[in-house]
Amino acid sequence: MSSGTTLQLDELIQLRTSARKIELGAQRLALSAQQGGYLSAYRGRGLEFDEVRPYQEGDDIRSIDWRVTARRGRPHTKLFREERERPILLWIDLHPGMYFGSTTQFKSVLAGRLAALLGWAAVHSGDRVGGIVSAQQGERIIPPTSRENGLLRLLAAMVELQPRESGSPYSGHSDAALGRLAQLAHPGSLILMISDFQQISMASDASLQRLSQHNDLICGFLYDPLEKAPPPKGRYPVGDHQSSWTINTANPHLIQRWQAAFQEHRQQLRQRCKRNNIHWMEIATSDPLPHSLQLGLQRQSHGGR
Numbered sequence: 001m002s003s004g005t006t007l008q009l010d011e012l013i014q015l016r017t018s019a020r021k022i023e024l025g026a027q028r029l030a031l032s033a034q035q036g037g038y039l040s041a042y043r044g045r046g047l048e049f050d051e052v053r054p055y056q057e058g059d060d061i062r063s064i065d066w067r068v069t070a071r072r073g074r075p076h077t078k079l080f081r082e083e084r085e086r087p088i089l090l091w092i093d094l095h096p097g098m099y100f101g102s103t104t105q106f107k108s109v110l111a112g113r114l115a116a117l118l119g120w121a122a123v124h125s126g127d128r129v130g131g132i133v134s135a136q137q138g139e140r141i142i143p144p145t146s147r148e149n150g151l152l153r154l155l156a157a158m159v160e161l162q163p164r165e166s167g168s169p170y171s172g173h174s175d176a177a178l179g180r181l182a183q184l185a186h187p188g189s190l191i192l193m194i195s196d197f198q199q200i201s202m203a204s205d206a207s208l209q210r211l212s213q214h215n216d217l218i219c220g221f222l223y224d225p226l227e228k229a230p231p232p233k234g235r236y237p238v239g240d241h242q243s244s245w246t247i248n249t250a251n252p253h254l255i256q257r258w259q260a261a262f263q264e265h266r267q268q269l270r271q272r273c274k275r276n277n278i279h280w281m282e283i284a285t286s287d288p289l290p291h292s293l294q295l296g297l298q299r300q301s302h303g304g305r
Helices: 009-014 066-072 107-124 149-161 175-184 202-214 252-275 291-298
Strands: 029-031 039-041 047-054 076-082 087-094 128-135 138-145 190-195 216-223 235-239 244-248 279-284
Touching: 009 107, 009 149, 066 076, 087 107, 087 138, 087 149, 087 175, 107 128, 107 149, 107 190, 107 216, 107 291, 128 149, 128 175, 138 149, 138 175, 175 190, 175 202, 202 216, 202 252, 216 252, 252 279, 279 291
Parallel strands: 087 128, 087 190, 190 216, 216 279
Antiparallel strands: 029 039, 047 076, 128 138, 235 244
């Protein structure tokens, strides 16, 4: 990989080869976000009615056709076939707070690379790809399209709208984007949200509930190791494009507040995912790709890494 501070279109396109290792198939089982976990298949591709046949042991009782059952005097089940294409939507959050990283890459770069890997995996599966790129400079909404068209537009939007300088996140600034994502989503979609989620508020729960009713959602929580735990005791110079200052990690109160702030944000987000049956995935800027993405799509979370 090239720069860890800037998204580059040629690199995002080159990730096409690595994405062949990523499986987004409808038949793959994924562990849910519920505490303790249970196995549930992604809804995957949309389903079209095919035929009715007599009920067999193991059939989903929710698929019983009660009208045919009543008419014929014994249980009958509806059969469905997969549609040829499935909509896959990506929400990539590139707010100024994502312009941060202490090792390997910035969170904004990690978000772009993850989105590219997921998008190319969808293209390899023959799925339609689209989504929303949110940033301080603006927003791009790309409806799902076949082949590479939707993904290439998404990649270009990420490069164009990526943050160029750091800034403070503001709670609630991303709520509207999730609302627009709910409007864009077609039932049966697979929706992947890639962000540090510092700019969503509790008001976004309505959009998350609406999205999760008829779609499969994955929460891709991104963070930097320095956000999770401060460096060893000492004085460290830090800064951004506007100012610089020194932090003293020998201060026990600072360490406590530092770690508590991260854990509280992470735990609240996980609880929201649990309430809305959203698959939880977390990836740090120091984690290797695409291996960490593969694990994140399958891993059962029990309270941290």
